[in-house]
Amino acid sequence: HIEQYNYRVKRLTVDNLDSRSSDVRTTKVLIIGSGIAGLEAARLLQQNGVETIVLEARNRTGGRVWSIRSKNNLMLDMGARYIHGQYGSIPSGLLTNPVWDLTRSANISICFGEPHDFLGTYPLYYSNILVQKWYDEYMLFVREETRMSSSNISFADYVNLFAQKKHFNEKQRSTLYNFAYFTIADREGTELESISAKGYLDRSSVFYGEEPVICDTDFMAITDYLAKNLTNIQFGEIVTKIDYNKNLVKVSTKNGQIYQAEFVLITVPLGVLKSKQIEFNPQLPQWKLDAIDRIGFGYYEKIYLLWDQVWWNTTDYYFFQSASKSINLRYWITANKWNGKPFITCFFAGKAVSSLTWKQNKNETVKDILDTLQKMFPNIKITPPTEIYMSNWNEDPFSYGSYSYISVNQKYEDPFRLSEPINNRLLFAGEATNTDTYGYTHGALLSARREELIMHIIFHIFLIIMIFINVIGCQDASSSRNSSCTRIGRNHFYHERSIGLMGNGYQLPNTMIEHLMTIGLFIVFYMALYQLWSNSISMPSNEDYINMLTNDIEEENCGQFVSGFWLSRYYHYDRFYEPYQFSLLFNSQTREVNGNGVDDIGKFVVNGIYSINTNRLAIIKTYREETENSTENFGHNITIQVAWNSNQYHFEGKWFIKTRNYSGDGRIELKFEKSFRAMA
Numbered sequence: 226h227i228e229q230y231n232y233r234v235k236r237l238t239v240d241n242l243d244s245r246s247s248d249v250r251t252t253k254v255l256i257i258g259s260g261i262a263g264l265e266a267a268r269l270l271q272q273n274g275v276e277t278i279v280l281e282a283r284n285r286t287g288g289r290v291w292s293i294r295s296k297n298n299l300m301l302d303m304g305a306r307y308i309h310g311q312y313g314s315i316p317s318g319l320l321t322n323p324v325w326d327l328t329r330s331a332n333i334s335i336c337f338g339e340p341h342d343f344l345g346t347y348p349l350y351y352s353n354i355l356v357q358k359w360y361d362e363y364m365l366f367v368r369e370e371t372r373m374s375s376s377n378i379s380f381a382d383y384v385n386l387f388a389q390k391k392h393f394n395e396k397q398r399s400t401l402y403n404f405a406y407f408t409i410a411d412r413e414g415t416e417l418e419s420i421s422a423k424g425y426l427d428r429s430s431v432f433y434g435e436e437p438v439i440c441d442t443d444f445m446a447i448t449d450y451l452a453k454n455l456t457n458i459q460f461g462e463i464v465t466k467i468d469y470n471k472n473l474v475k476v477s478t479k480n481g482q483i484y485q486a487e488f489v490l491i492t493v494p495l496g497v498l499k500s501k502q503i504e505f506n507p508q509l510p511q512w513k514l515d516a517i518d519r520i521g522f523g524y525y526e527k528i529y530l531l532w533d534q535v536w537w538n539t540t541d542y543y544f545f546q547s548a549s550k551s552i553n554l555r556y557w558i559t560a561n562k563w564n565g566k567p568f569i570t571c572f573f574a575g576k577a578v579s580s581l582t583w584k585q586n587k588n589e590t591v592k593d594i595l596d597t598l599q600k601m602f603p604n605i606k607i608t609p610p611t612e613i614y615m616s617n618w619n620e621d622p623f624s625y626g627s628y629s630y631i632s633v634n635q636k637y638e639d640p641f642r643l644s645e646p647i648n649n650r651l652l653f654a655g656e657a658t659n660t661d662t663y664g665y666t667h668g669a670l671l672s673a674r675r676e677e678l679i680m681h682i683i684f685h686i687f688l689i690i691m692i693f694i695n696v697i698g699c700q701d702a703s704s705s706r707n708s709s710c711t712r713i714g715r716n717h718f719y720h721e722r723s724i725g726l727m728g729n730g731y732q733l734p735n736t737m738i739e740h741l742m743t744i745g746l747f748i749v750f751y752m753a754l755y756q757l758w759s760n761s762i763s764m765p766s767n768e769d770y771i772n773m774l775t776n777d778i779e780e781e782n783c784g785q786f787v788s789g790f791w792l793s794r795y796y797h798y799d800r801f802y803e804p805y806q807f808s809l810l811f812n813s814q815t816r817e818v819n820g821n822g823v824d825d826i827g828k829f830v831v832n833g834i835y836s837i838n839t840n841r842l843a844i845i846k847t848y849r850e851e852t853e854n855s856t857e858n859f860g861h862n863i864t865i866q867v868a869w870n871s872n873q874y875h876f877e878g879k880w881f882i883k884t885r886n887y888s889g890d891g892r893i894e895l896k897f898e899k900s901f902r903a904m905a
């Protein structure tokens with residue numbers, strides 16, 4: 226077997242990639258990994274008739290979405306469990322969490338946690354209220370410091386700087402440190418020392434989880450739904466080598482199987498890429514290797530403790546959040562009040578996982594948890610759990626960690642680099658390649674949609690080029706009275722297909738269809754041009770607007786815009802409509818502003834730009850159809866262009882609407898309401 230494997234691998238060099246053999250399986254798109262990203266990409270490609278094979282190392286789908294059954298048939302999510310966002314709504318430019326949408330399509334029942342549904346305390350020397358106040362002040366301090374700074378400074382360094390500024394003693398400093406740890410670092414699966422504060426605050430995903438939404442069933446119901454109609458998943462196929470050139474990719478697996486494809490979508494976790502278990506030939510470019518190296522990949526593990534019946538007498542969701550005496554053993558505990566199931570989940574992150582304390586001495590870890598619980602419930606005699614289950618993502622060779630975070634070593638462009646295709650043949654998806662929603666299932670899902678779209682564009686560019694070549698070839702031929710016009714064109718087209726540019730999913734059009742499509746393309750092109758022209762006549766473009774300099778801008782009035790909740794009121798039909806709250810997040814490096822909210826027309830998302838220099842903001846509100854007011858909500862866009870008014874201490878300017886049936890404009894004001902509360 227080994228000989229056969231070596232033989233196959235030896236044959237596989239870039240020079241002879243095209244050599245075909247009966248034991249090489251060919252397909253148009255090969256997807257490596259059947260986590261949520263791989264499954265979604267496979268599902269979309271299959272829907273579009275593109276031939277696809279999924280290679281999965283494990284003998285199951287789901288990847289880091291993995292649920293097991295206890296002896297009593299309790300469903301325990303060892304990986305993802307929460308669908309983050311407020312009732313499915315996420316303030317990052319997308320109205321709803323797409324995973325939430327999936328649960329609705331799949332008829333999966335979901336339950337809601339309340340944001341303040343929290344029993345217990347941090348083991349702090351000071352009252353929670355006081356520490357929360359320090360923390361809020363600390364976050365404002367970090368936000369201000371990072372806004373104009375370009376250096377990567379960790380949250381831990383900012384704790385020290387803030388403590389110095391406030392003349393904190395060591396006890397106060399370490400209390401704030403612990404609080405910040407649990408609020409920020411724990412969820413990222415790492416330490417405060419490792420996270421770039423600027424990177425974290427500039428990326429929108431960090432503000433998601435104000436109100437996690439929890440499934441009533443296991444999370445795998447979602448990945449099972451995605452996998453439902455996929456017939457092309459090869460289990461137990463551990464990819465060991467990827468050979469590629471400008472035309473083709475060949476993938477070798479540990480079983481000695483070789484696959485050949487026009488495109489390969491790599492969705493393996495960042496931990497696997499870091500481990501260099503997969504050999505690339507030629508080696509990945511240095512910029513890609515640097516990105517893989519610098520982006521952080523955290524550790525986050527769960528322990529489930531099960532009893533025969535619920536013994537706790539509280540209905541709160543979160544039991545307790547604890548920083549134990551030992552820095553290496555910190556955890557927090559939750560229980561599920563909705564289904565009344567008798568288990569408690571404990572979470573360990575960062576050093577607590579890598580130090581291995583908890584794994585090396587499972588009994589001691591469990592005893593520590595039980596002692597903590599006993600202190601919380603002094604009147605109940607807590608018996609040892611009947612079953613214990615622990616995850617081990619950290620050592621799992623198909624994960625090597627939990628999910629990505631923004632490390633202090635990271636460069637701004639690294640996540641973009643990670644997702645960048647190579648030769649337009651190797652494409653990358655998965656949680657870590659999502660620049661906004663890294664670390665989450667919805668990040669993985671959206672990355673798959675992004676890559677599927679890229680593939681689609683690549684396919685169609687080829688299709689359009691082919692049509693033009695064919696039409697021009699045809700016209701040349703007919704002008705020279707070459708009666709074999711159609712045949713020549715077609716033969717040329719077939720030839721291109723046979724060398725692999727066109728795939729099985731796309732049918733060869735005949736000459737008539739090609740002509741019609743050409744005319745259609747011209748019509749679409751002119752309509753797009755007309756649309757652009759007509760949209761630009763009544764207002765400046767958003768880019769032009771924010772760059773307009775006015776004489777009266779004083780330096781202290783620059784950069785008034787901050788991320789947070791804003792109130793807007795707009796003037797229409799001779800009156801102001803109420804202030805409506807919406808969230809806006811500002812990325813100072815890209816100047817982008819994203820957010821969402823709801824007003825009397827409907828739910829909307831916001832995308833736009835802001836200039837610190839001119840203090841001007843230009844955003845586009847896009848309504849989501851079928852929300853709120855069905856007679857006025859057409860899923861239309863509203864452009865809002867506002868400038869800072871230092872007397873009123875708010876932004877003001879104009880809104881513009883241009884739809885097929887209506888165009889209009891009016892006044893609008895935007896006032897800052899409050900900053901985002903840190904995740905509870």
Ligand SMILES: Cc1cc2nc3c(=O)[nH]c(=O)nc-3n(C[C@H](O)[C@H](O)[C@H](O)COP(=O)(O)OP(=O)(O)OC[C@H]3O[C@@H](n4cnc5c(N)ncnc54)[C@H](O)[C@@H]3O)c2cc1C
Pocket residue numbers: 257258259260261262263280281282283286287288289290303304305306307308309462463464465492493494497502503525526527616618622623624626627628654655656657664665666667669
């Ligand atoms: C403990 C924990 C808790 C979490 N909690 C949440 C949560 O509550 N909410 C949330 O939204 N997100 C959560 N996440 C994050 C979420 O699980 C991930 O972001 C998401 O599942 C990643 O999906 P993916 O498709 O990018 O990668 P994966 O799911 O890891 O899929 C990659 C696939 O590639 C396969 N693979 C790896 N190596 C090879 C190879 N050499 N050859 C072939 N196949 C290979 C793997 O087996 C896997 O199936 C959590 C993660 C962990 C670990």
